Structures are given as structure tokens and as C-alpha cells.
Amino acid sequence: EVQLVESGGGLVQPGGSLRLSCAASGFTFSRSWMSWVRQTSGKGLEWVANIKHDGSEKHYVASVKGRFTISRDNARNSLYLQMDSLRAEDTAVYYCARWYSSGWYGGFDSWGQGTLVTVSS
Amino acid sequence: EIVLTQSPGTLSLSPGERATLSCRASQSVSSSFLAWYQQKPGQAPRFLIYGTSNRATGIPDRFSGSGSGTDFTLTISRLEPEDFAVYYCQQYGSSPWTFGQGTKVEIK
Numbered sequence: 761e762v763q764l765v766e767s768g769g770g771l772v773q774p775g776g777s778l779r780l781s782c783a784a785s786g787f788t789f790s791r792s793w794m795s796w797v798r799q800t801s802g803k804g805l806e807w808v809a810n811i812k813h814d815g816s817e818k819h820y821v822a823s824v825k826g827r828f829t830i831s832r833d834n835a836r837n838s839l840y841l842q843m844d845s846l847r848a849e850d851t852a853v854y855y856c857a858r859w860y861s862s863g864w865y866g867g868f869d870s871w872g873q874g875t876l877v878t879v880s881s
Numbered sequence: 882e883i884v885l886t887q888s889p890g891t892l893s894l895s896p897g898e899r900a901t902l903s904c905r906a907s908q909s910v911s912s913s914f915l916a917w918y919q920q921k922p923g924q925a926p927r928f929l930i931y932g933t934s935n936r937a938t939g940i941p942d943r944f945s946g947s948g949s950g951t952d953f954t955l956t957i958s959r960l961e962p963e964d965f966a967v968y969y970c971q972q973y974g975s976s977p978w979t980f981g982q983g984t985k986v987e988i989k
Contacts, residue, residue, distance in 0.1 A: 804969070804981075805918075807971075807979065807980070810978075822882075822977065855926075860928070860931070862931065864912060864914070865913075865932030866916070866931055866973065867918075867928050867931040867971070867973075869928040874925060
């Protein structure tokens with residue numbers, strides 16, 4: 761059974777940093793593209809970043825470029841999101857999600873339970 | 882950035898009725914790279930449809946997807962009690978990948 765378990769969320773002041781982790785199990789992590797997706801009550805779901813199975817490609821939504829860094833450790837079956845220079849608008853539930861591919865098509869077929877990040881003074 | 886607009890915002894229906902949810906893109910979605918998800922309160926989204934019309938593993942055949950270009954539809958042929966939830970479309974044809982704002986299907 762695929763399992764994704766996020767950790768590392770919490771309350772942080774504007775301008776601060778936080779590192780999220782996602783522990784993966786039940787599948788061959790090193791063969792999967794992985795993403796972080798966040799959700800706010802105001803803006804709904806927002807894709808944040810993704811990373812290729814070997815870490816050689818990374819992509820970000822414009823609003824986090826230069827502030828967030830996605831990374832992975834395939835030996836530890838873990839995904840990370842380093843978040844720096846945090847802003848109030850980064851407040852959200854952050855999900856770790858696995859990208860499923862079938863030929864050219866795909867989707868996020870497995871999600872963690874989410875971890876809440878609150879940016880506030 | 883491709884903006885996805887879902888309509889209606891809320892759909893009030895009874896069990897057994899047919900639900901038709903719309904997802905309209907601000908520009909053409911490449912090669913029908915569109916997916917649908919279901920989300921219930923307090924839960925993560927659940928993967929329903931990929932490539933516009935392909936059901937994900939374990940998804941009942943009462944769920945179907947269709948469309949192309951800028952107009953896509955998710956149809957639930959006969960609503961079961963467990964289908965009342967929020968539904969999101971998502972495009973992955975161009976970066977950044979984007980989601981619609983959601984359609985809530987509620988019990989009438």
C-alpha cells in the first residue's frame with residue numbers, strides 16, 4: 761500500500777524558514793516524480809513544485825521560485841521542501857503527492873495527509 | 882498560466898441523479914492533459930480521471946470524463962451517497978500546473 765507521511769509543519773514568523781519532509785513507502789520511490797501541492801481555503805489547490813525521480817529536474821510555481829527548494833533522498837525514500845523567506849500567503853496545508861504516469865497522461869494518484877504551515881507574527 | 886474555471890460552484894442534487902460538472906480553460910490544454918479529483922472534508926484529494934477520460938484504478942464506472950481543447954466535463958451518472966464532495970479539475974499540459982477552484986456537489 762502506498763503511504764506518504766508529511767511532517768515539519770507549524771507556526772513560523774514572516775521571513776522565517778521551515779523544512780517539510782515526506783516519508784514514502786509501499787512503492788519504488790526512486791522511480792516516481794514527486795510534488796508538493798498546497799491548499800488554502802481562499803485559493804483552493806495549488807501545485808507548488810515537482811522533482812524528477814533522480815532529482816535532475818525541478819520545477820516551481822512562480823510565487824515560490826527563489827524561496828522554496830524541493831529535494832529528495834532516494835536512499836531514505838524521502839521528499840523535502842525547504843521554505844525560506846516565508847510570507848503570510850504561504851499559509852496552507854501542504855501535501856506530498858506522487859505523480860502517476862501512463863504514457864503521456866498522468867495525475868496525482870497518491871497523497872499524504874497534509875501538514876499545516878501557518879505564517880504569522 | 883492556464884486558468885481553469887469550474888462551474889457551477891455548487892450543485893445541489895439528490896442521490897440517483899446525474900451530475901454534470903464543467904471545467905473551462907483559459908487556453909487550450911495540450912493533448913487533453915486534464916485530470917479530475919474528488920475531495921471530502923478533512924481528507925486529501927482522491928484521483929479520479931486522467932488524460933481527460935481515463936478512470937484511475939478502482940474508480941467506479943459511474944464516473945466519466947470527456948472534452949478537449951478548452952472545455953471538459955466530469956459526469957457522475959447516478960449519484961451515490963459517498964459521491965457528495967468537492968471536485969477539482971487540473972491541467973498538466975503547461976507549466977505551471979493549475980487546478981480549478983472546485984465544484985461542490987451537495988445533497989439536495
